[in-house]
Amino acid sequence: MEFKDYYVVLGVDPTVDDKAIKTAFRKLARQYHPDVSKHPQAEAKFKEVAEAYEVLHNAEKRAEYDELRENRSRRQSHQQQGRQSGASGSSQHGFAPGGQGGFEQSDQDFSDFFNSIFGSANANENGFQYESRRGRAESSAQKGRDVEIEFPIFLEDTLADAVKPIEYILPYQDSQGYRQEMKKSLKVKIPAGVADGERIRLKGQGTPGSGHAPHGDVYLHIRLVPHPLFDVEGHNLTIALPLAPWEAALGTKITLPTLSGKIQLTIPANSQSGQRMRIKGKGLVSKTGTGDLFAVIKIVMPNHADETTKQLWTQLADKAKFDARAEWNTEPNKERNKEWSNQP
Amino acid sequence: MIQLIISEVNPQLNVEEFCHCASISETLLHELVEHSIAVPVAGVHAHEWLFNITTVSIVKKATRIHRDLAIDWAGIALALNLLDDIEKLKVENEHLKKQLSRFCGE
Structure with missing residues (x-):
């Protein structure tokens, strides 16, 4: 040692x-x-x-x-x-x-x-x-210790009541005062709509009490597992919705994943990057109702363009007469620039 | 056979249950309420107080800090507020970073 x-x-x-x-x-x-x-x-x-x-x-x-x-x-x-001194030592x-x-x-x-x-x-x-x-051994009767356990849960599993298995080790002191461990396996009903940070009490599932006192309780500390597609904002969800420039310009119909399955979504013509589209009732379940899903448009350029595509982009550039940086030249900006350029 | 357990989400605890859960005396609970470290969610008079279960972990944290770092309750109330603010900012920062990578990342 x-x-x-x-x-x-x-x-x-x-x-x-x-x-x-x-x-x-x-x-x-x-x-x-x-x-x-x-x-x-x-x-x-x-x-x-x-x-x-x-x-x-x-x-x-x-x-x-x-x-x-x-x-x-x-x-x-x-x-x-x-x-x-050449001795072998202990x-x-x-x-x-x-x-x-x-x-x-x-x-x-x-x-x-x-x-x-x-x-x-x-x-x-x-x-x-x-x-x-x-949790020391007490000679008098005392309720057992409460135990808190982190309980990760997938977003999908919060939409409806779910039964989840749980296993944990409970430390306790035996009648000789030695520390022992017992393994517990339970099935727990997780009600729909649990949220990150909430606690679920499992009465009497903690460490045994001393004397004839009751067992402690177990508290499951809910942790929502991050989802690869959806972000949580309260009981609403957001998803990035990538669109090709022509899909944003002309409008299209896409298949959108939601937590409860795929749905068809119509994208209107002239959609802008960053625009949020609300899909009602496709968020998380909560005590106050079901949240919404927000699809946030992200316009994505193709990685490569062949000669034909380049020609088509060039034609579009000639005909569109569109200044993407027009806001840089607005009057308030000009005024501000003038004002600050006069500063000593 | 594995036992099926009925669970309660965010149960509200009365003073006796709360004190047991947080391993504190009723006198200390009154002091913690006075410093807004424990805030009852219902009840005007002390004997009617109900606390959210999440308050137990706040109170446990407060008592650990009080015992280990010898900080008075007023100092702990301030420290807990600041720790809470830091935690919220961290969560918000993580959320924004994630959003940024979704919209600006490869």
């Missing part, structure tokens, strides 16, 4: 007082707290820092840890001397405190290293407790 130097983790000298330890912890906690930090390893870093603080801010634990730390450094220097690797006693089951938040010194039960008895550490 790898030895953890808690002083290094907090970036403090082993001789510093409790106040300096607290200051170092607060600084790192602000940097890595999972609720405020965007650091990719924020949670792991924070746990490491919290574990170090847990030990070093408690006089008793700090004294115990310091003793182990000193013993280790004495052993290391002894081994080094042994090696230097087979010890890393750190094995307490005659390798320790606990088979590690505490879910503190490292094996911590548990091997202070025991997993000890981790739950002191001041600092992280979220998942709240």
Whole structure:
């Protein structure tokens, strides 16, 4: 087991007082707290820092840890001397405190290293407790812990009631106080119209309560899976509708995909890029009704043009008499340019 | 056999349910309401309050920050508002970037 130097983790000298330890912890906690930090390893870093603080801010634990730390450094220097004098050295690797006693089951938040010194039960008895550490064994009856699970769902599956299978692992403490896990498989009815960020409660499906208290609940945190074609705006959907320039100019009929199947859509002549066409009732289902689908026109040029096509474009350019940049020469723009050109 | 579970979407919780869910005392809930960290969706008097389930995660976040970073409730209310604003801007930015790539991308 790898030895953890808690002083290094907090970036403090082993001789510093409790106040300096607290200051170092607060600084790192602000940097890595999972609720405020965007650091990719924020949670792991924070746990490491919290574990170090847990030990070093408690006089008793700090004294115990310091003793182990000193013993280790004495052993290391002894081994080094042994090696230097040609001895084979001991087979010890890393750190094995307490005659390798320790606990088979590690505490879910503190490292094996911590548990091997202070025991997993000890981790739950002191001041600092992280979220998942709240579910300590209590002698009195107490309702089990609630569990929150991220639940990704496809847009298509929100249109009507759906039954979805779900599997999850529930941690719990057995009567001996050891951490155990149980696997649960359920089928859940997901009602039509669930939205991103909503929570679905599954009563009594959380961790078992202590004594005769009821189980906790499970909360499914709904996450809508991004769709390759549709974007969500409230309960409306948008889709980019690519059109060839001649389709936009002359109008056409196209087949448009919607969440509930394909439909025919008539594109009027002289359609503009960016124009939104509303298809009523083809959005997402919500409590206040069904949203709409907006097809946003995007005029797309062909990648290559052969000689004939080029000639036809040239003919069109000659006959159309169209200035695509006419708005650059409007009066307000001219006035503005004049006004700003007179500035010193 | 796999059990079929009946679910409730966004249930509203009374004070007792809310306090259990968020692992806080009723006294603390009053303080959090005072600072608008927890906002009841219904009920004029404290015993009539109902809270949206999504408020539980806000309150849990607030209590974690209070405990781990030693920030007072007024500071946490401000921090949560700012974090919420950042989150909304991030979502909006992602949405606009996606739209931009749909309309301007290859």
